[in-house]
Amino acid sequence: MLKKQFRLKKQSAFNATYRIKHSYHSCGIVLWVGKKKPDEKIPTKVGFVVSKKTHKRAVRRNRLKRLMRESYRLLLKDGETFNSQKYLSLIFVGFDKALDKNFKEIQEIIRNLIKKVKREA
């Protein structure tokens, strides 16, 4: 789990990120990317979303969110962030396809998504 300062919190921030319409998808997970950073010192904030429409049971949804969060954390720790840290916000959204996958598969998917992020918006 990331600390609070790295988390995306405000409703307005989520809406602003969606409005830019800059996204990548792979095997049931979609990555939305926000604005480019004006300054390198500002930390990149991340949000993880699994909708109630995706699955009814809270346990399954929490499980997917935790797996996504953990794999992102490990990538951040290993320095495999590529170009993702040049943007203000990232949002990972999970869908039906990703529900049945285990940790290793989800880690692969998220590594690929981060690799896809381009330098210029």
Add this chain to the structure above:
RNA sequence: UGAAGUAGUCGGAUAAUCGCGUCUGUUAAUCAGAUGAGGAAAGUCCGGGCAUUCAAGGACAGGUCGCCGGAGAAACUCCGGAGUGCGUGAGCACGUGGAUAGUGCCACAGAAAUGUAGACUGCCGAUGACUGUAGACUUAAAUUCUUGUCACAGCACAGGCGAUGGUGCAACGGUGAGUUAAGAGCUUCACCAGCGUAUUCGAGAGGAUACGGCUAGGUAAACCCCGACUGAAUGCAAGAUUAAAUGAAGAACUAAGGCUGUCCGCCAUUCUUCGAAAAAUCGCUAGUGGCUGUAAGCAAUUACAGUCCCAGACAGAUGAUUAUCUAGAAACAGAACCCGGCUUAUGAGCUGCUUCAUUUU
């Protein structure tokens, strides 16, 4: 040994590395320590606490409940009984006041579906100046004529009867016998069902026995009647506080609006939009609490004593990897203000008590 019934229990463990929420201490943007989901946290089906709004109050309407006793703050709650039904049995299920207060409904079928019915169909001939008979008797009399009586059949209807009726879930008790012209609970008899009264057992629901008059269709999870209880609405995203400013614009206006559904009665203002889909703090977890023991009680539960403090988030904390073990990879499932129930979901096992069947002694 096999098959059942019922009441419980458990809800993965150990180690290593990385990581998160909250609290405490320390430090200055670190480090250490403590602690961190459930039996159903679920469904939201009930009940309460708590909060706000409205209400001077009254009446009616409405709502909820419905065998008996007890427990409980209360409940579509629990415990122990009664009754009815199911099961060989241990046991299980039940929304179980009133149908003689009244109203409605009872399709099709059936003579008739509630009104103590009798129209129709039918049974009888104790009745009749009726009809018939190569029937019997009477007479001397086979035939014919006359006289009457009886029998049988038909017709008539004054009348008797409520047994008969292709039905139907249900037909003013049921089955069998006696009696009778035919019949009938017909103050006849036997057994059974129901109602009333009395006695008796029980705290009560109710049970048992005796006697009586001979009888009252079903449905209230249809309206309803009776009895008991009941302020209403909104739900912590309730609501409170802080700073900005007791802000701005528009509409309705003395009969409209508001006050719970209505009425009586009461109020002087009320509504919409923007500011304001914003920020922080509180509410927020010590409570109708958990555990242990003793006493009372068949039990639910209660009383007393000791001991413990055990999540509190707000894009929302428990995860990932590796190794070992049970059974080679563990079910259902995630707190969101808090309690008490109910209902539903649940892997692999384990334990207590009880019943039935078979075999052996």
Add this chain to the structure above:
RNA sequence: UCCUCAGUAGCUCAAUGGCGGAGCAACCGGCUGUUAACCGGUAGGUUGUUGGUUCGAGUCCAACCUGGGGAG
């Protein structure tokens, strides 16, 4: 988190407690040189599930399942 409504044929909807129906679609036949339109016919339902009340439930009662809408 809370409140509320619905579930009937492939689709859209009816149905006083008493034989579950209509329109469109589907299939078959006719009409036409052919198609559409039109005409005639046919099949298709455990009334979301499981219990109960009743002589008898799509309907009444209870518990569940699924889906929609609203508050913020």
